[in-house]
Amino acid sequence: MLRTLCSELPAATGEVVLEGWIHRRRRLAAVTFVVIRDRTGLAQVVATDPVVREQISQLPEESVVRVAGTATANAKAPGGVELTEPAIEPLGAPARQPPLELWRPAVGATLPTLLDHAALTWRHPARQAVWKIAAASLSGFRSHLDGAGFTEIATPKIVDRSTESGANVFPLNYFGATAYLAQSPQLYKQMLTGVFERVYEVGPVFRAEPHDTGRHLAQYTSLDAELGFIADHRDVLTVLRDTLAAMLETVRETTGAAVELLAATLPVVPDRIPIVHFRRALELVGASPEEPDLAPEHERALGHWAQQTFGSDFLAVEGYPAAKRPFYTHPQPDDPRWTNSFDLLFRGLELVTGGQRLHNHADYLTALITRGDDPAEYGPYLEAMAHGMPPHGGFAIGLERWVTRLLGSDNIRYAALFPRDAHRLQP
Amino acid sequence: MLRTLCSELPAATGEVVLEGWIHRRRRLAAVTFVVIRDRTGLAQVVATDPVVREQISQLPEESVVRVAGTATANAKAPGGVELTEPAIEPLGAPARQPPLELWRPAVGATLPTLLDHAALTWRHPARQAVWKIAAASLSGFRSHLDGAGFTEIATPKIVDRSTESGANVFPLNYFGATAYLAQSPQLYKQMLTGVFERVYEVGPVFRAEPHDTGRHLAQYTSLDAELGFIADHRDVLTVLRDTLAAMLETVRETTGAAVELLAATLPVVPDRIPIVHFRRALELVGASPEEPDLAPEHERALGHWAQQTFGSDFLAVEGYPAAKRPFYTHPQPDDPRWTNSFDLLFRGLELVTGGQRLHNHADYLTALITRGDDPAEYGPYLEAMAHGMPPHGGFAIGLERWVTRLLGSDNIRYAALFPRDAHRLQP
Numbered sequence: 001m002l003r004t005l006c007s008e009l010p011a012a013t014g015e016v017v018l019e020g021w022i023h024r025r026r027r028l029a030a031v032t033f034v035v036i037r038d039r040t041g042l043a044q045v046v047a048t049d050p051v052v053r054e055q056i057s058q059l060p061e062e063s064v065v066r067v068a069g070t071a072t073a074n075a076k077a078p079g080g081v082e083l084t085e086p087a088i089e090p091l092g093a094p095a096r097q098p099p100l101e102l103w104r105p106a107v108g109a110t111l112p113t114l115l116d117h118a119a120l121t122w123r124h125p126a127r128q129a130v131w132k133i134a135a136a137s138l139s140g141f142r143s144h145l146d147g148a149g150f151t152e153i154a155t156p157k158i159v160d161r162s163t164e165s166g167a168n169v170f171p172l173n174y175f176g177a178t179a180y181l182a183q184s185p186q187l188y189k190q191m192l193t194g195v196f197e198r199v200y201e202v203g204p205v206f207r208a209e210p211h212d213t214g215r216h217l218a219q220y221t222s223l224d225a226e227l228g229f230i231a232d233h234r235d236v237l238t239v240l241r242d243t244l245a246a247m248l249e250t251v252r253e254t255t256g257a258a259v260e261l262l263a264a265t266l267p268v269v270p271d272r273i274p275i276v277h278f279r280r281a282l283e284l285v286g287a288s289p290e291e292p293d294l295a296p297e298h299e300r301a302l303g304h305w306a307q308q309t310f311g312s313d314f315l316a317v318e319g320y321p322a323a324k325r326p327f328y329t330h331p332q333p334d335d336p337r338w339t340n341s342f343d344l345l346f347r348g349l350e351l352v353t354g355g356q357r358l359h360n361h362a363d364y365l366t367a368l369i370t371r372g373d374d375p376a377e378y379g380p381y382l383e384a385m386a387h388g389m390p391p392h393g394g395f396a397i398g399l400e401r402w403v404t405r406l407l408g409s410d411n412i413r414y415a416a417l418f419p420r421d422a423h424r425l426q427p
Numbered sequence: 428m429l430r431t432l433c434s435e436l437p438a439a440t441g442e443v444v445l446e447g448w449i450h451r452r453r454r455l456a457a458v459t460f461v462v463i464r465d466r467t468g469l470a471q472v473v474a475t476d477p478v479v480r481e482q483i484s485q486l487p488e489e490s491v492v493r494v495a496g497t498a499t500a501n502a503k504a505p506g507g508v509e510l511t512e513p514a515i516e517p518l519g520a521p522a523r524q525p526p527l528e529l530w531r532p533a534v535g536a537t538l539p540t541l542l543d544h545a546a547l548t549w550r551h552p553a554r555q556a557v558w559k560i561a562a563a564s565l566s567g568f569r570s571h572l573d574g575a576g577f578t579e580i581a582t583p584k585i586v587d588r589s590t591e592s593g594a595n596v597f598p599l600n601y602f603g604a605t606a607y608l609a610q611s612p613q614l615y616k617q618m619l620t621g622v623f624e625r626v627y628e629v630g631p632v633f634r635a636e637p638h639d640t641g642r643h644l645a646q647y648t649s650l651d652a653e654l655g656f657i658a659d660h661r662d663v664l665t666v667l668r669d670t671l672a673a674m675l676e677t678v679r680e681t682t683g684a685a686v687e688l689l690a691a692t693l694p695v696v697p698d699r700i701p702i703v704h705f706r707r708a709l710e711l712v713g714a715s716p717e718e719p720d721l722a723p724e725h726e727r728a729l730g731h732w733a734q735q736t737f738g739s740d741f742l743a744v745e746g747y748p749a750a751k752r753p754f755y756t757h758p759q760p761d762d763p764r765w766t767n768s769f770d771l772l773f774r775g776l777e778l779v780t781g782g783q784r785l786h787n788h789a790d791y792l793t794a795l796i797t798r799g800d801d802p803a804e805y806g807p808y809l810e811a812m813a814h815g816m817p818p819h820g821g822f823a824i825g826l827e828r829w830v831t832r833l834l835g836s837d838n839i840r841y842a843a844l845f846p847r848d849a850h851r852l853q854p
Contacts, residue, residue, distance in 0.1 A: 003656065039623055062815035063815050064786075092815065092817070093787045093788065119618035119621060119808075120621075128622060131580075135580075142566075151466075152565055153558075154844060156847055158597075158633070158852065159852070170601065171599075172597055172600075181585075191546035191854075194550065196555070197465065198466060204584050206585070218602075359491075380546055380854030381854070383854075387523050387547050388489035388522030417582060417619065418615065425606055426807060427807030427808070
C-alpha cells in the first residue's frame with residue numbers, strides 16, 4: 001500500500017499507511033496518542049487496542065515505524081484528521097532515548113549539546129526549519145541567476161597559494177607539496193567571467209579563523225556571483241538586489257511554515273536599495289573623515305538611519321577606501337582614494353561585500369607592485385587579464401551569515417549543519 | 428543604448444550595440460569582417476570605413492569591445508543578420524595574442540596546453556560546450572530531486588578521519604591538529620536522512636589518488652543523494668533512473684547547441700533499467716564464480732550484452748559481494764554473501780555506485796568489528812544509527828565522469844574547469 005505523507009493525511013480517507021518517527025507518545029487511561037513525524041510534518045495516531053498500546057510502550061520516541069490505520073476526522077487533531085485503529089510495524093530496532101526531548105516545542109539544549117548531537121538535534125522541527133530556510137535560499141539564488149544568463153561553475157578548493165592574503169589559510173599536504181584550502185573562488189570566478197561572462201558558484205570556502213566568535217566559521221557556504229560588461233559596481237548592486245529579492249521570495253513561497261514556526265520577520269527588499277558613499281557614511285555617524293573602515297556601532301547607526309530615512313532594512317555603502325580593499329578592487333574613476341566597491345548592510349550589520357574589479361593587465365601589475373606583492377605569484381590569473389577581460393564585478397553572500405541575520409540569531413553555528421571552528425572538528 | 432546579445436541579432440533591426448570579444452578578424456581588400464563572441468554565441472560585423480578597418484587591425488583577437496552599428500539582413504551571415512557601419516569602442520586594453528587560435532573550429536592544442544591555459548582555452552566554443560553540458564546536468568539533478576521532496580544539504584569538507592578507509596586522503600593542519608579532506612559526504616548524508624528523509628548535496632570531494640590515469644582527479648564534483656523509507660536498493664535505483672533521465676532532459680532542452688557542436692549522442696534512459704545479479708553477470712562474461720569484482724573487459728562485455736539484449740545503454744549490476752563493498756552496505760537478506768548494492772554501467776563503463784545501507788545500530792557494530800574497525804572511531808555516526816534511522820540508501824554520481832562518458836571523451840581532465848591531480852595544482 002502506498003505511503004501517505006503526514007501533510008497529506010488531512011485530505012486522506014479510508015485506509016492509509018504512514019511512515020516516520022515516533023515523535024511523541026502520550027499514554028492516558030484508555031487511549032495512547034502517538035505523534036508521527038515525517039519530512040512533511042506531524043500526524044496524530046490514536047490507539048485503543050491494549051495490545052497495540054503495549055507495543056507502543058516498547059517503542060521509545062525516535063523509533064521508526066510504519067503505521068497502517070483509518071483516516072478519521074477529528075476536529076481536535078492537527079489538520080482535522082487522525083489515524084485510528086493503528087497497526088504498527090517497526091522499521092528498525094527500538095530507538096535509544098535521545099539526549100533531549102525532541103517533541104518539546106522549544107529546543108531545550110545549550111549550544112554545545114546542540115552541536116555535539118547535531119545529527120539528532122536537527123530532527124527537532126524548529127531546527128529543521130532553520131535549514132529549510134537555508135536550502136530555500138540556495139534554490140532562490142540559483143534559479144534567479146540561471147534565469148539571468150549566469151553559468152554555474154565548480155572551481156578548485158585546493159590552491160597553490162592563498163586567494164587574497166597569506167593569513168588564515170589551512171595548509172595541506174598535497175602529494176608531498178604544500179597547498180592551501182581556498183578562502184574564496186574569487187580569482188577563478190573572475191577568470192571564468194572571461195569565458196562565460198556571468199558565473200556563479202555555491203560551495204564551501206575555508207578560513208582558519210582562530211578567534212572563537214559568534215560570527216565566524218572555519219568552513220562556510222559561499223554564494224558567489226561575478227558578471228562582465230558592467231558600467232561599474234552599481235550594476236553589481238542591482239544584480240545583488242534582485243538576487244536577494246529572489247532568495248527571499250523562494251523562502252516565502254516554499255518555507256512559509258518554517259518562517260512562521262521561527263517567528264521570523266522577512267525583510268522587504270526595496271526596488272532600489274539606498275546607497276550612501278563611505279565618506280558621507282562617516283559624516284552621518286559622526287566619525288572622523290580619516291577612519292578607514294566602519295566600526296560595528298557605525299553600521300548599527302547607519303542601519304537605524306536607513307530605516308528612519310528610507311524605511312529600508314538594507315543600505316549599501318559604496319566607495320570604501322582603497323587601503324582596506326583587496327588588490328583587485330577597481331578605484332573610483334574620479335577619485336582613486338575611493339573604490340568602486342560596496343558593503344551591503346542588512347539591519348545594521350554587514351551582509352555582503354561586492355564591487356567592480358580591475359580588468360586591465362597593466363592595472364593589476366601596478367596594484368600588486370604598489371602593495372609589495374609579486375605579480376609572478378598570480379601567473380594564470382594575470383594571464384587571463386592580459387588576454388581580454390570585460391569590465392566586471394561581483395559579490396559573495398555567506399549562506400550561514402545570511403540565515404543567521406534573517407532569523408535574528410546571535411551565533412552563526414546555529415545555521416550550519418555540522419559547523420567547524422577552531423575547537424570543533426566533530427561531528 | 429541597451430546591449431543586444433549575439434543570439435538576439437537575427438531578430439534585431441535598426442541601430443544595435445553588441446558587446447563581446449573579438450573572436451576573429453578577416454581583412455580583405457575592401458572590407459574587414461569581425462566575428463564578435465559573447466556568452467550567447469557569435470555575430471558578424473562588417474567594416475568598410477578605412478578608419479574603422481585600421482582601428483580593428485590594432486585590436487587583436489580576444490580584445491573586448493562595444494560595437495554600435497546597423498542590423499542588416501545578409502543571407503550569408505550567421506543567423507541571416509550582420510552588423511554594418513560599425514563604430515567600435517574598446518572596453519579594455521588590446522588583448523595579448525592567445526596561446527592558441529580560439530577562432531578555429533577545432534581546439535588545436537594538446538591536453539597540457541589546454542590545462543595550463545585553462546582560463547583562455549575554455550573560451551573556445553567547443554570547450555564552453557563541454558562545461559555548459561556539465562552545468563545543465565547539475566541543474567537537472569537538483570531540479571528533479573527538489574521536485575521529489577529532497578532537501579539540499581551542505582556538509583563538512585574537513586573531517587577528523589577518512590570517510591571510508593584510511594587510504595588516499597589529504598591530511599590537513601587544522602589549528603595545529605591533523606584533519607582530513609572529506610572523500611565523500613557519505614556518513615553525513617546518511618545522518619541527515621535521519622532528519623530530512625531525502626537529501627542531496629552537490630559539492631567537491633577529495634581523493635589523494637597518486638596514479639596518473641585518465642579516470643581520476645584529486646578533486647571532483649560529487650552529486651550525492653540519499654533517501655529513507657526504501658524497501659531495498661531497487662528503490663534507490665528507481666530514483667537514480669529518474670534523476671539521470673531528468674539530467675539528460677535538461678541537457679537536451681537547455682544546451683542543444685552544445686550537444687550538436689560536440690556531435691554527442693545522448694542516450695535514452697529506459698523506463699526500467701535492466702538489472703542483472705552480480706553472480707549472473709560473472710556467468711554472462713564467462714568469469715569464475717569466485718571473482719570478487721568485475722574487470723573493465725567484463726563491464727564492456729556486459730554493456731554490449733545489454734545493448735544487444737535490451738537495446739539499453741544502461742545496465743545495473745546488483746548484489747556485489749560483501750567483501751568488496753564498504754562496511755555500511757546492507758547485505759542481501761536471503762543470502763548475506765551478496766549485498767543490496769549496485770553499480771550502474773553506462774555504455775560498458777561503471778558510472779554510478781549505489782545501494783541500501785545498514786540502518787540498525789547493532790548491525791553497524793557487527794559490521795565494523797568483523798572488519799577489524801573500531802566502532803569508537805564512528806561515534807556521532809553510530810549515535811544517529813542508535814536513535815532511529817529508517818531503511819535507507821543512496822548513490823553518488825561523479826560530475827566529470829558523467830560528462831566524460833556522455834561525450835565519449837578519453838580523459839576526465841577535459842571535463843573539469845581547473846583539474847587537480849598529483850602533478851597539477853595550477854592554474
